[in-house]
Amino acid sequence: MSALPTLNPPIRTLLGPGPSDVHPRVLAAMARPTVGHLDPYYLQLMDKLQNGLRQVFRTANRMTFAVSGTGSAGMEGAVVNLIEPGDSVLICVNGVFGGRMCDVAERCGAKVTRLERPWGEVFTPDEIRNAVAAARPKLVGIVMAETSTGACQPIEEVAKVVHDAGAMILVDAVTSLGGIPVEVDAWGVDAIYSGTQKCLSCPPGLAPMSFNERAMEVVKNRKTKVQSWYLDASMLASYWGSDRVYHHTAPINMSYALYEAVSVILEEGLDACFARHALNHRALKAGLSALGMQYAAQEGYQLPMLNAVRVPAEINEAQIRSALLQRFGIEIGAGLGAFKGKVWRIGLMGYGARPANVYLLLSALEQLLAEQNFRFDHGAAVAAACDVYAAG
Numbered sequence: 001m002s003a004l005p006t007l008n009p010p011i012r013t014l015l016g017p018g019p020s021d022v023h024p025r026v027l028a029a030m031a032r033p034t035v036g037h038l039d040p041y042y043l044q045l046m047d048k049l050q051n052g053l054r055q056v057f058r059t060a061n062r063m064t065f066a067v068s069g070t071g072s073a074g075m076e077g078a079v080v081n082l083i084e085p086g087d088s089v090l091i092c093v094n095g096v097f098g099g100r101m102c103d104v105a106e107r108c109g110a111k112v113t114r115l116e117r118p119w120g121e122v123f124t125p126d127e128i129r130n131a132v133a134a135a136r137p138k139l140v141g142i143v144m145a146e147t148s149t150g151a152c153q154p155i156e157e158v159a160k161v162v163h164d165a166g167a168m169i170l171v172d173a174v175t176s177l178g179g180i181p182v183e184v185d186a187w188g189v190d191a192i193y194s195g196t197q198k199c200l201s202c203p204p205g206l207a208p209m210s211f212n213e214r215a216m217e218v219v220k221n222r223k224t225k226v227q228s229w230y231l232d233a234s235m236l237a238s239y240w241g242s243d244r245v246y247h248h249t250a251p252i253n254m255s256y257a258l259y260e261a262v263s264v265i266l267e268e269g270l271d272a273c274f275a276r277h278a279l280n281h282r283a284l285k286a287g288l289s290a291l292g293m294q295y296a297a298q299e300g301y302q303l304p305m306l307n308a309v310r311v312p313a314e315i316n317e318a319q320i321r322s323a324l325l326q327r328f329g330i331e332i333g334a335g336l337g338a339f340k341g342k343v344w345r346i347g348l349m350g351y352g353a354r355p356a357n358v359y360l361l362l363s364a365l366e367q368l369l370a371e372q373n374f375r376f377d378h379g380a381a382v383a384a385a386c387d388v389y390a391a392g
């Protein structure tokens, strides 16, 4: 037997599609003493965390909580509770995560209708109205911030047409929450889930969720048991509600992390936080445009926190990503699926969305592009970002 080598993870700048850089206050919170999951201190903390999550989701929903697991557990938790075998579901697919939602729904025994759009485009309320009229689904699933393409799907009008047809709407807010406005009550979203490691700047491990009364009625009136014991919302409601019935041991220190992350956002103010994401996105976009790079998502529907850009054909994209990591400690994301080898996905999420990171990335990119003899106006990317910040 021999001891394991000392744990010594490198310090990176995480500018990919997630995980994003964790706020130092969040890392410090995780090192605080672990208490029991029924300790009075922890129960109070859960109440305060729920209160904070309601503010971030902009909802009064009683059933606002955090599932133990990553964003995909939130996706599975929403679908498995709202869908019974044989139910009809319409899912909007314009990237990887809409596709994942179809897979999850099929595994729950749903009859799934896929409404597809080319990658990088968004859905219009009209096409969803037509698809809903044809499929008559119980639930429509849609991704707000498609992390695989950088497309930003407007939700408000879509929620209206879904409700007009008598269906419920489920929104994936994994990447959007904390980076752009998510208005659960104002838009009438019935169920929503997120994840901690995108714009909330926490490590991965919890999935904030919210169900409105209508969704909880659907859960209550199921004819069959929820297929997943772990994700059963009625049992989770007994733990998160006033009964405090033990269900599973909550990940205590991860809850500290989320609590601190939500505190950081509420101290900054949601609107200031969204404005910061928008400003840093504009600076990065100006810099990338100066290098001749185009965004993969439809103009006017580009996410501030996930910048997917088409890599010019003459560039060896994998070599640059690898050099960014090896020589500068910067992680950016590769393209997924249809975008494999064709786009870079640059995240400016939460704590990561700040000028220092924009300048760091643009200047490192300029050096690496010059090494590949890519032709561009040297210094132009950094200068373009500088102009955006100067204008404010």
Ligand SMILES: *Cc1c(COP(=O)(O)O)cnc(C)c1O
Residues within 6 Å of the ligand: 018, 070, 071, 072, 073, 075, 097, 143, 145, 146, 147, 172, 173, 174, 175, 195, 204
């Ligand atoms: C990251 C992501 C997920 C999956 O979350 P995991 O934490 O990786 O399980 C789901 N949906 C979207 C839009 C995402 O960006």
